[in-house]
Structures are given as structure tokens and as C-alpha cells.
Amino acid sequence: MKVLRLSGRRRSIFLNVTAIIISCIFLFPLYWLIISSLKTNAEIFQSPQTLFPSQIQFTAYYDQLFGPNSIIGPFLNSLIIATSSMIVSMLLGVPAAYGLARFKIKGGKLFILTFLITQMLPATLVLTPLFLIYKGLGFLNTFLAPIFSDSTIAIPFIVLILRPYFLSLPKDLEDSAKIDGCNTFTAFVRIMLPLSYPGLITAISFAFLFAWNDLIYAMTFMNIAEMRPLTAGIYHFMDMYGTEWNKIMAYGMFLVAPVIIIFVFLQKYIVSGLISGSVKG
């Protein structure tokens, strides 16, 4: 490890440059996604390949937006499903996390364990029964089916990630809030929730992303093309587009864009969610 013995400035330059090179190699697939969406399909099939489009073209985006089978419909479907699922899972998950942190209830440990285990279950396990249950309830081909199913992924995550936050808040806070005229619920909403906002941001972004990224539930429970979210739509478009890779990559960009936006603004919270969501289970 001669490298580490390099002194001061040169060592720092060496490390930073190496880190940049590593990151570029690792993130190259994302660069390729963006670049390919801006090429013509003729250029994509050119050999040798161009590492940068000879002429930046937005036609693939234009076709996706305003061509036949516009992406706007699926995009809105994705937005409706992800937002609703986020709301449902926050409404159920946040109080549950608080209840498990703040009150000593019988079976509390067992409940935590239940949430922990459900987080590890494969979607395939519940897919067939859910299909039959939704069929009976008339939920198939409605947004309710993916919204509810996606919430089952987010709720355990929210509970497990927020419980430590609520545990770390001093109990005196609630007592003094009560002296000021709050009851258990208003103390929870007005005092405890605002204090745990970093955890809430992590929870809310993951709840949205779980549903936004879901393919299997949407694809299984909704057969009507007009109702498909982006993930399920792209799977069907693949056959149609064949090897029109620039269009497929542009489609992918619409799917990735909200994720990147959330990531850029909330990176700190995302990384902390990744750590505590899995290490602490």
C-alpha cells in the first residue's frame, strides 16, 4: 500500500481522482441510458458506437409524449398509485410505529416481529391468494388492488424505521404537552410528529418509491391497458418497439426521473433509510 504513504496534497488528489473514476465506471449504465435516449435509432446501431450523440435528438421523447400510446396516461397512473399508496401506508404505518414505541402493550414484541417478517416475504408468495381475494371483492382492474398491495411493502418498512425515532423522543415532552391541554392524539400530531421529521421524510420517500417501482402487483391485478402504470406499460411496449432502443430508453427516463429528483433532494434521508431499514431490520 505505497499509495497511502503519499503525502498530503498528492495523496488527496490521487484518492479523489480514483473515486471519481470508480464512480464514473459504476454509474456508466445510467449515462448510457441518458445518452441512448438522445440518439437516433440509426446511430444506436452504428458501429463503432458513439460515446456521445453526434446530434442530440429529442424525437424519442417527443414520440413518447405526443405519439400514439402517449406515455402521459401511464405516467399519471403511476403517480396516482404511488401517491395513494404512500398516503395509505403513512396513515396506517406512522401511528403503528408510534404505538409500538410509546405504549407498553401486550404482544408488542410479537407485533414488531410480525412486521419484520412480512418485510422479508416475496411478493410471489401472496400473489395467487391476493388475486383470488381481489377477484372476489371486485378489486381486479381497479387502482385499489395495486395501492393496497404496495402498501403492504411500505407499512412494515415505515414501522421499523420510525419506531427508533419515536423511542428517542423524551417522554416528558408528551407530559408537558398534556399540561398545556393536549390529549394523547393532539400531542402525537402537534408535538411528536414535527420532532421526528427526518424519519418521516425517509418513510414518505420510500413509501412513494416502493409503489412507483412496483411491477408485479400492477401487472397481475390490472389487465386494462389504459390503467397500467409506467412499469407495467413498458413491459408491454417492449414487444411493440422491438429494437427501437432510443424510444425504450426515453421511456425509461420518464420512469427514472422522479426517482432521481427525490434522490437529489433527499439523498441524506435515503441513505439513512437504507442503513436503518436493513441493519436494524
Next chain:
Amino acid sequence: MDREQYYGYLFVLPALMFMLILIGYPIIYNIIISMQKVDVMTIRDANRQFVGFGNYIDLFKDGLVIYVIKNTLFFTVSSIVIQFVIGFALALFFNIKFRLAERLRGLIVISWMVPVTVTALLFKFMLSPSNGIINDILIFFNIIEKPIGWFIQEKTAMWGVIIANAWIGIPFNMILLNTGLSTIPYELYESASIDGANVFKRFIYITIPMLRPAILSVLILGFIYTFKVFDLIYVMTSGGPVNATELLSTYSYRLSFTIYNFSQGAAVANILFAFLFVVSLGYLALINKDEVM
């Protein structure tokens, strides 16, 4: 019931009921379906024929499920080895203190966030035989002579999906191991170097033992998440060519929703569940020992 219990349940029960109805009940229902004869003809019947372990026996007689289990294990172990080794190397590198360390380490996490559907399409594109950039790069460095038809041959198809899956998993390994590394007190290394331990010895005798809990949980969680991968395979290969990349999850899906043999689909899902259950117990035992609960 005292007030404490009353309020506690009021907060917890809605979420718990929701999960019991949509996850708990389906798990039991799934076991029942797997022991009945359920297909398109019988799906509406109230009294479906009970066949006991018949569906499981049929699956193993047919033999494909054994091949699929082997595929799933191969996919899981290979993915884990690749993402662990690279993730660990990155974790060690980004643990060194320099200006861009934290920023770039955070940036790498993005591959874990990208919707799997997009990752699948992207790697399918990059691995395509006619214009895939990965073939071009391999040819450029003289590693191969002519383009590989990644998803045409059975052997390479599996490696194609493993590469894509490892790309998703590397940040996960890196971040968790990096967090573990940051908890090792620097004084330990200092006193070891004074005692004459070189970099290699310090790694073996300090880093590895101190990192043991983090390593174990990364490996076990990696197993759990990888063993049940569905989206990636479904979009990239749909299990092909000739079942070469068929995993328990995709096989179960195909049985239930392509040929509508719901009972065999449920049986395969239960086999998948059995594997995960055993490993999850290991994980629970591990975190229980490390406090947490």
C-alpha cells in the same frame, strides 16, 4: 384494560389488521390452495378437490422444479459473491477520509434506487448481441473475439442477469459495510501498527472480526432479497432461453398466471417461502443476539 393498553392498541391495530388481511391470510390461503386442485375450471367452486401433497409430488416428478431450485441457488450465491466482494472493496476505499468520499459514496447508491424495470431493460440493451456496448467493450480490450449472444445461450443468459443484479446490490453491500467500518475505533489500528502489524494483518485481525455482525447481516439479507428476485428476470429473459434463467419466483408466476395452474403456482411459492423462512430465522436469531429488539 388500562389507558396505556387502550391507546397502544388504538395506534397499532389498524396497521396490524391491514397486514393480517392482506399478508397473513394470503399466506394461509396459499398453503390451502397448494393442497387443492385449483385451475381455471375449478376457481369458482366452493368445494375444490383436496389433493394433499399431490401438487408438490407432481412438481418433483416433473423434475423442472429441481432444476429451477438449482438455478435460484446459483443465481443467488453468484450475485452475492460478486456484490459482496465489490461492495466490500468500495466500502474500504470510501472509508478512507478524503474530500469527495461521502459525496461519491452517496451517488453510487443511486443504482439501488433505479426502478428494477429500467435496470432490466438497460442491461438487456447493453448486453444485446447486435449493438450492446458491453460486447463492444469486451472486444475492445481483447477479452472476447466476437460478440456474445448473451440471452441466446443458456450459460451466458444466467451471467447476464447476475451482472445486472449485482449492479443493483453493490451499493447495498457497500453502505452497510461502510457503516460497520465507521464504528471500528481508530485507536485499535493505531496500537496495532505500533505493535508492528502490517495492513494485511490489521485487516485480518481487526477489520474482519470487528465487522463480523455487519458482514453476517449483509450476507443474510442479501440472500433473502436475491432469492426472491422477480422483476429483473421477468423483464430481461422471462426465464428463458429454455428455462435457463427460470427462478422459483418466475416459475411460480408462470404456473399461476400463464397456464393458470394456481395450485402448482402456490406450491412453488411455498417452496420459495420455505427457503426464505429458514434463512430469516437465522437472521432473527442474529439480530436478537445483537440487541435491537
